[in-house]
Amino acid sequence: MSSNEFDTSRDVKTGLGGAALLAGSIGIGQLPYDSVDSIYQPVAHVVDTALTVGGVAGGLLVAGSVAHGFYGNSRTAHRRRVFHAPGWANRHSFADHLGAKAIRRAGQQTRPSLANRADRRAAKATNSDFGQFLGKAVTGFRPARGSEVFADFQKSLLFVAPPGAGKTALMLHSLMDAPGSVLATSTKPDIYTLTSELRAELGPVYLFNPQNVGGLLSTFGWDPLIGCEHYQVAQDRATALVKGTRAITAMQEASWGEKCVEIMSKYLMAARLWGQDLRAVAYWLAHPDDETAVRILQQFPSHVPDGWAASLEAEMRSSADRMKGSIWSLARGSVSFMSNPVIAQACTKGAGESFNVKEFALSRGTLYLLGDSSDETIAPLLAALTDYVYRDFKALAQVQPGERLDPPFGFFLDEVTKITPVPLADWAADIRSHGGYITAITQSFAQIEDRWGKEGLAAIKGLFSKVILPGIQNLQDLEELSKLVGTREVDAVSEGETDSASGRSKSRNRSKRKELILPPEDIRMLPPMHALIMINESKAVVTKFKHGQIRAKKMTEGLRAAKAKARPDDPGTVNAQVTA
Known part of the structure; x- marks a missing residue:
């Protein structure tokens, strides 16, 4: 018999006992008081009191057993x-991985400017540092x-959950508290409106919003x-542009994608050398027979690698129509955003010359990218802009000192598969040694x-620590996650009866068996504002967290109030950043 069966048996016996006590007390209570007086008059008062107490006690036992039964089978009890x-x-x-002492110990590598000091600044450092x-x-x-759960800055995190599960609500805490420079991407303007004033207290704030999402205008x-x-x-930029397209995953031949990058890099260099902008590249790709490039x-033989001009000319005159058509189609897709005049204006000649990534990375600033x-x-x-920042950061x-940034540089990539499809696996394997970390957010492993x-997918699963929030529906994913959490040994009790010549005998056997620590259905049905945390080297833990949006609003209101109090005669200063 399992432990659950013992619980059920106990509940049934308790309930029956309570019912019997209640029935008995009620039955005695129905006797005429005259009879009681004539037989047991000396103790009538005691009996009367006992009747009352017995009835109440019986009722309480029944109610308690019923309530216990309901609770025992409730979702909360489970x-x-x-x-x-x-x-x-x-x-x-x-002590080793998840706690405050563990991340401070890891600070010997991630925050040497704090961990190796004993001055006032180091003493004021918080766990979020x-x-x-x-x-x-x-x-x-x-x-x-x-206990509070942390991931040190050597860990890259992958948040997975459907829309509305709380991914942004949890990520905002890390974004607000990040001690160093940050690049944050999102499809929603609230990531900027909620945190930009707070981040501006630490360093300069930039917004690149070429589609004017939420009516917000780019600052550069x-x-x-x-x-x-x-x-x-030119090679790196072409790679980022081409691999940022969804069509690259559907290419029948991997070599075609490589050929597309090669052609795109030549067009990018030609346009730059001629003083043009990306509109020229888009035009040349739309007219494959135009040999201007x-x-x-x-x-420019001193700038151009040997053979580049000749190989580009050969590609343009190639008779392999099917391959040529696929390659040029993919290349056109990588700059198709230029057909939108609003986007084109944000990324044409002369734009952004004053944005210096290296200065930004040292300023503890924040760069928001919206799409x-x-x-x-x-x-x-x-993806190309994010790649540009990443390469300059490296x-x-x-x-x-130590060939790493301190404080570390954070990349918070919301909806990473949709708007910033950078090479996550390559970056995660490399970024920790340079003083950086990634928090990538997606709706599903699919x-x-x-x-x-x-x-x-396999590489990303292996390199990223995972933060799983409620609502995942894919059974295969749930089963895989459940197995990753692991199993535990539990006592198993079995009972049996055997008939023999000497009569019936009962037996009870105890053994050990393994069960899943967190079954798949319990991952799917995690409570709201909870997350399953699987730091790669540690046992799993489920956490509860507060709503990051609420905290951001309260902190911003407090900041504005403090500024208003400091400058009572200049209320416009307080909201200057918001209205800009």
């Missing part, structure tokens, strides 16, 4: 049995349960041709596979 059981992150997990806050543990045993423009007079920059490359998820033609542009880190394929 959750407690699952959450408050062995197998979850324990005090050792917090050493890692991302992920809520308070609601699983396991105390003291682990109730960016020309994708910047630096493309150099071979490596070839003639430009021929005029409309319903128009994925914007993805190549935002170059800057390599000349810093979106990752659709964008980067099965191999890409």
Whole structure:
């Protein structure tokens, strides 16, 4: 018999006992008081009191057993049995990986400017200076349960959940508290409106919103041709643009994608050398027989690699119509956003020359990139800008003490598969050694596979620590996550009866069996504002967190009130950033 069966048996016996007591007290209570007086007059008062107490006690027992039965079968009770059981992150997990002491110890690598100092500044450092806050543990045993959970800045995080599950609500805490420079992408304007004033207290704030999402205007423009007079920059920029298209995943031949990058890099260099902007590239791609780019490359032999002009000319005159058509179609798709005049204005000649990534990375600033998820033609542009920032961040880190940035640089990539499809696996494997970290957000693992394929999905799963929120529906994903959380040993009791010549005998056997710590259905039905945290090296933990949007609003209101109090005669100053 299992422990659940014992619980049921106990409840039934308790209920029957209570009912019997209630019935007995009521039955005695029906006797005439005259009879009681004549037989037991000396103790009538005691009996009367006992009748009352017996009836109440019986009723309480019945009510209690019924309530216990309902509670025992409730979702809350089930959750407690699952959450408050062995197998979850324990005090050792917090000491080694998840707790405040663990992230401060990791600060020897991630925050040497604080961890290796004993001055006033180091003493004032908070836990958020050493890692991302992920809520308070609601699983396991105390003291682990109730402890704050963190991921140090050597960890890259992957948030997975459907819309409305609380991904942004949790991520906003890390964005607001990030001690260093941040690049944050989103399809919603609230990430900017909620946090920009708070981030402005730390450093400069920039907004690149080429589609004017939410009616917000960009604070700067960016020309994708910047630096493309150099071979490596042209190659990197072309790669980011081409791989930012969804069509790249549907290419029948991988070599065609590589050929497309090669052609695009030549066009980018030609346009830059001739003093043009991306509109020229879009025009040449729409007219594959136009050899203007070839003639430009021929005029700059000192800048152009040997053979580039000739190979571009050969590609243009190729008779392989099917391959040529596919390659040029993919290339046109990588700059199709230029057909939108609003976007074109944000990224044409001269735009963004004053935006210096290296200065930005050292200023503890914040760069917001907004894109409309319903128009994925914007993805190549935002991916290219994000790639541009990432590469300059790495170059800057390599000349810093320890070859890393301190404080670390954060990339918060909301809807990463839709608007900033950068090479997540490659970045995650590389970024930690340069003083950076990634928090990527997606609606499902299927979106990752659709964008980067099965191999890409497997690589991302292996490199990223996972933050799973309620509502995942894919059974295969749920079962895989459940297995990752692991199993625990539990006592199993079996009872049996056997008939023999000497009569019937009963037996009870005890054994050990394994059960899932968190079954698939419990992952799907996590409570609101809860997250399953799986830091790669640690046992899993479920956390509860507060709504980041509410915290951001309260902090912004407090900031405005403080500024208004400091400058009572200049109320316009308080809201200058909001209305700008």
